[in-house]
Amino acid sequence: MRETIDFGIDLGTTRSVIAVAEDDGVRVIKNSDGWDCTPSAVWVPKEGVVHVGRRARARTLKDHEDIATEFKLGMGVSGTPRHFPRSGVSLTPEQLSAEVLKSLCQDAAHEYGRPPEAAVITVPASFTVNQTRATSSAAALAGLGEQCPLVQEPTAAAIAYGAQDAADSEHWMVFDLGGGTFDAAVVSKRDGELELIQHAGDPYLGGKLIDWAIVEGLLAPAVRQEHRLSDFVRGNPRWSANFANLKLEAEEAKIQLSRCDTFHIGVDLEDGRGGILPFDYTLRRGAVEDLALPFYTRAIGLCRRALAESSLRPDHIDRLLLVGGPTLAPGLRELLADPAAGLGIPVDHSQDPTTVVARGAALFAATMRLPRRPPKPGPGEFTVELHYEPRAVQTSGVPVSGKLVSSSTVDWTRYAVALSNPAGHPPFHGPRVPLTPDGTFCAEVDIDASAKSHFTLELTDASGTPQRLSPRTLTITPTPFLPPDAVLTGTLGFGMADGTFAPMIRKGTPLPARVTKTYRTTIPLRRTEQNAVIRIPLLEGERRQADRNTRVGMLEIRPQDVRIDLPSQSEVEVTFDIRATNREVVVTVDVPLVEAKFEAVVNRSELLPPDHGLLVDRFHDLESRLLTVRRRVESADCERARSMLRELTGQKALLHLRKEIDAAAVDVAAATASDRRIRDLQAVLDDIEEAMEIPGLRRELSAALGRCEELVERIEAGPAERRELQSLRHRSDTAGDDTDPTTVRRLAVRARDLEIDLLRRTDQWPYLVFHSLVDLRDAMTSRAQADSAIAEGMRAAAAQDRGALTRVNERLRRLLPPEYWEGNLIGGLQ
Structure with a gap:
């Protein structure tokens, strides 16, 4: 009887694999077709009948509407069931994924006499907590338990490579380009322990984008020209079956072009009137590599980001570990080997990139005991x-x-x-x-x-x-190594009333983790106002602006939830609690004033597919903003901003986004991906605009430091102030052109704070405070009282009566709303 889980499953977008760890190593369990990989495809021809794998995928040409593929990309999104017309059945992405998991477990049962009691399932490191929890739900539906252990795909791959590695200390980069997702991870191995140092990824960047680029860039135009079908586009529901067939042919052609220079496509398409349109096309490797280049470039950019956030360079990395079928493409491997355009890191070819994740998951499973409860003891x-x-x-x-x-x-x-x-x-x-x-x-x-x-x-x-x-x-x-501890790959927090993001548990935090922080509400909640609500959006991401991150939940406090009125500025304690095995996140808000607690479990119901019309409007806004930013960059003296804009242009991001949004009219997964891509591109434009602020911030910092130096000498400041000034000057001088604008802004704030501390010790301080408060006159709660105090302050200033002016300043300060002098505010009325 097994004591450890031993079975590992790579639940992929296009293909899935199950492997098992044995005494003599780890091996992949073949399916009933004798293949290592099972296509992640489900065919429901009639009620009660479900086919998974090769047989389902092969029916795409004849029974398109009753085939579901690439449903992994819809995991964690509410309202995205796949309807099968012939059976009248509708299945969610979680239910479809469960069918794939059942099929893999049946393959294991055929070999071992019984299905696995449990299995470790892999998830992309770039998955949000919603998508990860949805994977746990699929495992439970497949009979693998509510607390099915999950491991991130780059971690599993590193484990598989590490099991064969004899080196005591190395740094690796995992380049994991799958069918639908991409992960870049920096991993270290030292004294038998693996550690995930840094991660960057994209849950919607994968080989399927290359497949669709082939269809929309080469095959569909050829069909339009050959058969004179001007409306033959992916977003037209009339041709959905034909585009599904072309997508299948493009995927097969892409795989074959990893081994040959050309591939002939021959397929019969429907003419929309019951007839056949024969279509022949010879696809060349060079044409596919040209179409794939922008996606490769985006992936390499994410690798460089992970390296930069690790304070490492490519020459610090000993090996590049390739994961995923698309990494077999010769063009990608040549690009990665190029130090200028790629990474220039030596590539490790020792593992099969299509099965390495499942084998790593099995090795990880061998380190986890089966979740069995001890039997109840009898007498004696x-x-x-x-x-x-x-x-x-x-x-x-x-x-x-x-x-x-x-x-x-x-x-x-x-x-x-x-x-x-x-x-x-x-x-x-x-x-x-x-x-x-x-x-x-x-x-x-x-x-x-x-x-x-x-x-x-x-x-x-x-x-x-x-x-x-x-x-x-x-x-x-x-064992020669231990798997790395689970870490959080995306920062969790919530949106503040001012539109900023308040991080609670940071990216890279070891799991499990629990954090509690105290904040204040911004609006009152009165029991007589039944429609009032305090909404706290739960977010995942790394951006300071809340709406650039992904909403993964919503916690609401309503009047009927509290026993007394909740005034504005009420103190609340927010707790984020996340488990290590299945990544369940529980958020609790404790309101001491009303002795009440409110809880939200982050789950799939919080993510909804965006409306297509809204996506189109947002895209037009993005285009307009890009034109404005481009004009500003051209006239600005900021090489960093120019470099970022060149990178964005090189990835052809807007071109591909436009095509994705067109497809979103008939494809829910494309709609979800478009929503994420729009937010990402808006965030990139945020970064470019911030970069253009650096010259001005540098001037502001230099001026503040100059004033501080004058004040230090004038008031004969002590050693502490002199050391602080020296530290700020050194950090200002060593900050290069590629310095994060946030760093420069933080230095400028610290310099301003030091200047204020020094000014407090001068005779001019009350006068400076008074003039600052006068500028805030329109924000004060009583204009009449403010005007009276300001007039009195003018007289005190003219008489150089510092004591009277100080008292006036205190009166004016009390007239300001609380948000001008209290931070940490959350909530709002929406």
Whole structure:
């Protein structure tokens, strides 16, 4: 009987794989067709009949409407069921994914006599928490348990490569280009431990984009010209079956062009009137590589971002690990080898990129014990809940602990346990370890360096008599490496009332994680106003502007939820809690004033597919903004902004986005991808505009530092102020042209704060404060009181009465709304 999970599944956009870890290594389980990879395709020809894999994919040509593919891209999005007309059945992406998981488990059952009790399933590191939780839901639907362990795809790939690696210390980059997603990850290996250092990715960048580029850039134009069909476009529902067929042909051609220079496509298309349109086309590798280049460029840009955020350069990386079928393309491999256009990192060809993720997941599964509860003890029996890692790098001092249970009250201090492995090399016999009053123990064992160690746990009473105990055996296997700890790959937080993003748990935080912070509400909540609501949008992303991040949930507080009125500025405690195995995120808001708690579990129901018309409007706004930014960049003296704009232009981002939005009229996955892409491009334009601010920020910083230097000498400042000024001057001088504008802005704020601290010690301070408050006159709660105080302040200033002016300043300050002097505000009325 297995003690560890052992089975790993790569649940892919276009293909899925199951692998198993055995004593002699790890291997891929072939499906009923004898293939390593099972197409992620589902065919429902009639109610109660479901086909998965090759047979389903092959029906695309004849039964397009009853075939579902690439549904992984709809995971975590509400309202995206796939309807199968012939059966009248509708299935969500989670249900469709569950059918694929069931099929893979059936393949394992055919070989082992029973399906896996559990399996580790991989998810893209770029998946949002909604998409990750949706994967857990699919696993539960497939019978793999509510708490099915998940592992990120680049982590699984690194584990598979690491199992074959003998080096003690290296840095790797994982380049994971799958059918629908892309992940770039920087991984380190040191002393047998893997660590995910940094990640960057895109959940909608994958080989399917190349397939559609072939269809829309080459095949569809040829069909339009040959058969004179001016309306033959992807967004026209009339031709949806033909475009599905062309997409299938493009995918097969792309795969074959990894091995040959040309590929002939021959397919019969429907003419829309029951007839046939024969179509022949010879596709060349060079043409496909030209179409794929913008997508490769985008992926390489994400790799460079991950390196920059790790403070590493390509020459610091020992190997580039290729993952995913699209990485077999010769053009991509040549590009990656180019230090200028690509990365210039030596490529590791030792693994099959199409199955490496599943094999890594299986190796990870071999480090996780099966989730079994100990049996209930009968009269005179004892059971134990053991805690130990089934694999260990070290061979001595490996910890094992446990808690014993009895059906009756027991004085546990009269008992002891001992662990032994008489068949070990050398044999191991541990000492008797007395139990604590609550029945727990902690022990250490030595394991064999090259084979599994099978230990027997013996429980004895005070007289040394053995007791009936279950379970009484455990196995620990030596391993050259340990998998990395799970980390959060996208920052979680919420939107503030001022439109900014408040991070709670940062990207890269080890999981599980729990963080609590205190904020204040911005609006009152009165029980008499039944339509009022405080909404707290839960977000995932790295952008300061809230709407540039992905909304993954919404927490609402309504009048009926509180027992008394909730005034503005009420204190609330926000807690984010995220689990390590299935990435479930629970958000709690505690309102002490009303003694109430509100909870939201981030799940798929919070993401909705965007409206196509709204996408078109947003695209036009984006185009207009890009033109404005381009004109500003051309006239600005900022090479960083020019470089960022050139990179955006080189990726042909707007061209591909326009095509994606056209397809969104008939494709929900394209609509979701378009929404994400628009927000990403708006964020890039934010960055370009910020970069253009750097020259002005530098001038502002330099001027503030100059004023600080004058004040330091005039008031004879102390050592602390002089050290602060020296530090700011040094950081200002060493900040290069590629410095993040946020850094320059932060330095300018610190310089201004220092200037204010120095000004407070001068006679001019009350006068400066007064003039600043006068500028805020229109924001004050009482204009009449403000005007009276300002007039009195003018007289005090003219008389040089600093004491009177200070009192006037305090009166004016009290007339300002709270948000002018209190930070950390959340919530709002929407």
